[in-house]
Amino acid sequence: MSDEAPQGVRLEVRRLTKSYNGQPVLHGLDFAVERGEVFVIMGPSGSGKTVLLKHLIGLETPDEGDILIEGEPAGSPGVMERYRMAMVFQSGALLNSLNVGENVGLYLTEHRLKPPAEIARVVAEKLELLGLKGTEEKLPGELSGGMKKRVAIARALVIEPQLIFYDEPTSELDPLIAVTIGQEILRLNHRMRVTSIVVTHDRDLAFGIANRIALLHEGRILAIGTPDAVQADPNPLVQQFLKADFRFNPETSTP
């Protein structure tokens, strides 16, 4: 583990298009995320957020368009090795057959980057950073949803990423833990100066942590900019998404 904090990287998406079985999901998306930025991709369910994220991390191949990391196509040889990236999955995606310590240290163990004693030290350090000290021997099945998410973040941090992706980091969490996770994202961003891309439909989280927000709707970007700029966007679809609430209104409700 180097003492020097990793520097974030710039990511650029150009004309990204994807269809499944002839059904377009992403329509020529164009945007850029600057180094060290917290960029939130927001949108209702089915808007293409997760598909976009899978393209950014390299789990899917676009039909058309490019994803550039520091100007280099993400799929070109050596890019994944040169720029360290990590992803925190919505479910945590911890390996259920491994305990917490083995999960967090998996990247270092499998790539043989450090001796076992050093890996154990790094794992303990990352777990402590996320308030999970002493949980190394627990199995993922013994953890709560919030703990799983934090273990997943610890596992991502071990990679010392320059670019970190979060998929719905606050889903299925109570508001207090959701706030804790949001604060963790900001703290890590501040401490390690990584570029963070967060996919969420949680408006509180998005407006609470984002430097910039992109609002996705049916595979197209409806609005992009600072939280204030997005909030002030006159597009009715943007306003509908931002202002939807639970309060019962007899005039707008259908019988």
Place this chain on the structure above:
Amino acid sequence: MFQNIGEIALLFGRTLKALPQTRRQFRKVLEQLFEIGNASLLMACVLSLFIGGVLALQTGPVMSERGLQSFIGQIVGLSLCRELAPVMMAVLIAGRVGSAMAAEIGSMKVYQELDALQTMNINPIHYLVLPRMLAISLGLPLLVIFAILVGWVGGALVCVFNAQIAVSFDGYMKSLGNGIDVLDVVNGLIKSFAFAVVIGTVSCHQGLATIGGPRGIGRSVTKAVVNSIVLILLLDYVLTRLLMHLDK
């Protein structure tokens, strides 16, 4: 099943390409080997004891009637070495271990654990498929040797204690010794190695190809077992012909 043959062959090719990684995955190979042996040894013992016994029971009285007692050991021994032990153990392992492989990898696929591995630049073929393939390719032939020995004992017990057969233990063993050659055992081991590769590749492929939720995992497990057994029986015929040709 046949529409996936290309994908299965591709997975097998990728696993072969990953062979230089064996040393790095050695601990996982041992863990898998323990799983295979631990899960199947008792079952293999019971199965082969009774197969040997039934073989002796079916052939013994008829041969004794015709004064051919001295060939019973040879028939039981040869049948076990060349055919029954490799095929029955392969079927057992397909059901016991192949299903577990498909279920484990399938559930990892469904719950995004494979995606997580990929984002950490960990190749699922190196991490999951290679150790399982190596373990089953080593474990199944070992299990077949064990099954052959236990099956011979099963045949001997029936020959000794069945009044209609009435062949002594020494007589049975002498017949076995006269009729069995090392090449017969090697023949069975070649078959069992080929069956192990089929079970490992088909089961891992089904696991990796799993889609959907728990129902998808169930479907993958069923397909892994059924496809493995069908391929084992088809391959058994082809290998038998080939090995008979080589014996000449």
